[in-house]
Amino acid sequence: MDTQLADWIKDTRHGKEAEAILRKCVHCGFCTATCPTYQILGDELDSPRGRIYLIKQVLEGQTVTRKTQVHLDRCLTCRNCETTCPSGVQYGKLIDIGRKVVEERVERPAGEKMMRQGLKGLMSNKPLFNAGMAAGKMVRGLLPEALQKKVPAKRPMPRTPAGSHSRQVIMLNGCVQPGMMPSIDVATSVLLDAAGIQTRVLAESGCCGAVKYHLNDHDGGLAQMKANIDAWWPMVEAGHAEALVMNASGCGVTVKEYDHLLAHEPAYAEKAKRISAITMDIAEFLAQELHNNxxxxxxxxxxxxxxxxxxxxxxxxxxxxxxxxxxxxxxxxxxxxxxxxxxxxxxxxxxxxxxxxxxxxxxxxxxxxxxxxxxxxxxxxxxxxxxxxxxxxxxxxxxxxxxxxxxxxxxxxxxxxxxx
Ligand code: SF4
Ligand code: SF4
Missing domain, CATH: 3.40.50.1860 (Rossmann fold)
Structure with a gap:
């Protein structure tokens, strides 16, 4: 696809990245067939190809409207289109850039702004989120249906393993999972303990940064990513952590892409590369252990x-x-x-x-x-x-x-x- 990016963006980091991605798209439309929002809404502008075109128009300097923002908002960022695309278009990276640029140019309705701010604040604030979730679980049966659906039912809690091992992996401290379903982290450490591996959760680490980053607060998300690297780095640098084991793939994909997201930060680029290289989903890690052991x-x-x-x-x-x-x-x-x-x-x-x-x-x-x-x-x-x-x-x-x-x-x- 030919592009003529506007002067205000073309020589920036995001402009160069977006241009390279846009040029790969041949507009074939294969991706529309597997796009969930296109399947439901049937509007070309709610398909990957349509959104790519909208982002191209924005970056070429055409007037940006609320309509563009709505079509970009409706994208799930599921990246199914990336899997389908025969040309290797990195749609996920493009939509992050497109959304950020549109956010800076289109005023959102006040209610939407408040909702987004509230989500960012609540989901990234672990003590606040955990307190709210604990209270919600206590009165779950009394909550209105819409709220009840956001509060998971109580589930069996495994016993925390008491064993200690010289082999160690790091697990994410997380933002919402420990409050919503604490059994998942404990169960993960039970599996790793059975394999003779110690799970370490470092208190100074926290949310992977995805929530803020995908709500267009790139600076806020990047700050959380850097804080995590600062927390993990001493163990990683010393070779004491075999892997960063992820048991929530939404966080896993973000940490796996720290190398890309922090490539422009000289103090973090190399560290992020190493962190991403050792990041694995728990299934990948266990499959490897089962194969070797x-x-x-x-x-x-x-x-x-x-x-x-x-x-x-x-x-x-x-x-x-x-x-x-x-x-x-x-x-x-x-x-x-x-x-x-x-x-x-x-x-x-x-x-x-x-x-x-x-x-x-x-x-x-x-x-x-x-x-x-x-x-x-x-x-x-x-x-x-x-x-x-x-x-x-x-x-x-x-x-x-x-x-x-x-x-x-x-x-x-x-x-x-x-x-x-
Ligand atoms: S499948 Fe790939 S190349 Fe074809 S329109 Fe979609 S993003 Fe562009
Ligand atoms: S990320 Fe998912 S919802 Fe968004 S355009 Fe691609 S397939 Fe459609």
């Missing part, structure tokens, strides 16, 4: 089988691969292989490449599209009549749980339950 496989698989046979955990499950895992981190089939290798029976799920509608803060900001996608996703997940649904991202888990008729869990929770 047959004793671990011989220990875990019978424990899982016994727990399934005794009815302690479900054996027949439907797996939802989050977009951040399959389209963002490009991790495909790994969780599925780990689960079937451990003895779970996975039911077939149609359209597993499509987003469930959670997409970070999207379910709050675009509830209608989000709910329609949830309904479609749950219909597909339930078609094989599973006993339960598994996934691996806090947003997807909470979103699906709010409409599901069966249990929805991070898969590590069941494996930890089987081990203990």
């Amino acid at each position: 047959t004793a671990l496989r011989d220990k875990l698989a019978p424990q899982v089988k016994q727990a399934i046979d005794r009815g302690l955990i479900p054996g027949k499950i439907a797996f939802h691969p989050p977009c951040t895992l399959q389209h963002g981190m490009k991790v495909k089939g790994v969780v599925e292989n780990v689960l079937t290798g451990l003895g779970f029976n996975l039911t077939p799920v149609a359209d597993s490449h499509l987003c469930c509608g959670s997409a970070g803060t999207y379910s709050v900001l675009q509830p209608e599209i989000s709910n329609e996608l949830k309904k479609r996703k749950l219909d597909n997940l339930m078609a094989g009549q599973p006993q339960a649904i598994a996934s691996c991202n806090i947003g997807c888990l909470t979103h699906l749980e709010s409409g599901a008729s069966v249990d929805v869990r991070h898969w590590v929770e069941w494996v930890a339950q089987a081990i203990q």
Whole structure:
């Protein structure tokens, strides 16, 4: 695609990056077929190709309107279009740039501004979020339905492993997951403990930065990323951390891209590169351990089988691969292989490449599209009549749980339950 970027952007970091991405797009439209918002709304401007064209117009200096902002807001940033695109267009990076430029030029309605500020403040403030979530869980049954859906039901809590190991990995301190579903972090450390690995959560680290960054507060998001690197670096530099193990793919994809996001910061670029290189989803890490350590496989698989046979955990499950895992981190089939290798029976799920509608803060900001996608996703997940649904991202888990008729869990929770 030919581009004539405006003088005010063409020589900037974002201008050069956007131009390189735009030039790769040949406007073929293959991506529209797999775009969830295009499937629902049927408007070219709510497709990747349409949005790419809108961003091109903005960066070429044409007048930006609220209409452009609305079409960009409706994008889930699921990056399904990246997986489909035969030309390697890095749509995710382009939409981040486009949204930021539009945000600086179009005034949002006051209500929207307040909502976005509130989400950024609440989700990035762990003590405040945790206090609100704890209070919400106590009175969950009394909450209005819309609010109740945002508060996950209580679930079995594994015991924190007491063992200590010389092999160590770092786990994200996180912003919302420990308050919403604390069992996921504990279950992850149970699995790693079984593999002879110590999990370290460093108190000085926190939110990965995705919430602020994707709500167009790039500076706020980058500050959180740098704070995390400062917290992790001494362990990483000393070679004491084998990996940064992620159990929420929404955070995983962000940390995996710290190298790109901080490439322009001389004090952080090299550190970010190293951090991103050792970042792995827990399924990738466990798959590697199971491959290298047959004793671990011989220990875990019978424990899982016994727990399934005794009815302690479900054996027949439907797996939802989050977009951040399959389209963002490009991790495909790994969780599925780990689960079937451990003895779970996975039911077939149609359209597993499509987003469930959670997409970070999207379910709050675009509830209608989000709910329609949830309904479609749950219909597909339930078609094989599973006993339960598994996934691996806090947003997807909470979103699906709010409409599901069966249990929805991070898969590590069941494996930890089987081990203990
Ligand atoms: S598939 Fe790729 S090249 Fe084709 S229109 Fe979409 S983004 Fe552009
Ligand atoms: S990121 Fe997802 S919603 Fe956005 S344009 Fe691409 S496929 Fe469509």
